Amino acid sequence: MSDPRSIIEELIEKCLKKYDKTHKNKYEEYKGEIISKLFKAFGNPTNINYKCTEDPRISGTSHRVDAYIDTGTNKYALEVKLCLDTGVSLAKNLFRKVVKTLENLKINDMITLIIIIPEDHLEDAKNNLIKYITYTVNEYIAYIMNKNIKLGPDDFVIQYQIESPLMTVRPKRHYTDFLKMLQKYRIKEITLLPV
């Protein structure tokens, strides 16, 4: 069995870098850190399987995340945003990407969504992600669950973890409703991974 770290490297070369030509040098710059942090985030797994969801043969013209990873104990969807200098759009169609990707791969389990961002843009990324999630949650709760609850951007926090470099997005209140919504989108948790 090959080393999990080299599998992550292969994933970066064959999936992420291959289909994102404009940011090739960015991948070179962050490669070492992505590998070590992802490895830690996955909980030092012994075995990693991945799928290049950007491959036209898998996704065709539908929405997709950048990669899908299965470590045996957990499943992950990877979305990489290494260039956040001016463009925002960190989150546009984020949930749709997950739903469609899992549909295309015919996977029924729920996944952990990891968004990789450069560390110096962490604040921007946090704000925009929370903005997007707030509006999605509010409308989902009002529209589909028919409950009269309104959350504001201040109701969300980014939770740091001691053992893992992942940062989880969670609301301070109405956590169950939030989880119910994520479940519908087949997401276990939404996390940021600054590199």
Add this chain to the structure above:
Amino acid sequence: MIGIKILKPRTGLMPRSYRRISTALGLALAIALNRIGNFKVKEACAWRGTPDVAIFRCDPVNIELGRHVNTDLAGKIAEEFRKKRWDGITITLNGELGKAKLEVDIDIYANEYVPLRVGITNERLEVLAEPRGYIDDEVIDNFYELFDLEYDNMRAVIEELTAEMHFVELKVATYTGVRTYTLSRATARIIALRNYSFTPEDTIPLWYRPWARQVARTLYTLTPPGLGRLVGHYGMRRIVRDIAPELRKYLERYYIVTLRPDENAIQLIPRASSPSTQNHRKAITELREILTEAMKKTAREGAKRIIQEKGYIDWQEYIETLEEELRQRLT
């Protein structure tokens, strides 16, 4: 991505008319794509909050792409926007543009602040189109790269879009009465973006109106902030107006420029080369250098000369000196 921004007249726009224009522009883009490629409406959903809510609750919107923009349909959708408190509509088109197999999401927002508020872009926009697809093994996720891969078709799409914008006339309610506008009169900017980046290098300008004002806006972002502030937005506008002929000649080197003097508008398409976006990047990089150099020189020598001659520095003379510097460098 292709982003479209509406130009609000000074007399203001009633909300319903504003949305009618947004919807008509979205439809015009869909029709332009349909004329050149072969696109069909896969689905059209209205949503509240963010487009992702529509996965589970899609308010279907009945959209048929005819030969031209159906202004009645645009009116009807604008009315529904208000009644049902929609935040936006996403029209998904499915088809081919040359060799590219594409799915295009055209988002029409209820107002310019929607994409800003939910964190989709960091500039105000009314219409945003995003392609997804592939040519053989190559993945396509923005219109910017399509200019390299399918130049002729993209050029034709933009030409068809501007033609449609000039064909469609809408009755628009402003706060001083009802006017009839062509769509082109109500369009400020059309831009092709690379990965939602609004830096000038990644943003191909396709339509600017009033062009001096829009170009000034771009030039201002190109200057180093400290030097730019000496001139100011107003000063930049004044400079562009004064050196318009030279600037146009400069742009003609890199873009196919169609000037519409009656509308004060300009249509730009990067010249064909391989790749054609290189022309655009070259134009912007060179312009950035020219501006920085001219501004540095004016702040250094020009300002000194004015002070020696007059004893003090004033805005008018400073701007005129800078104009002279720019004129020399642009030609």
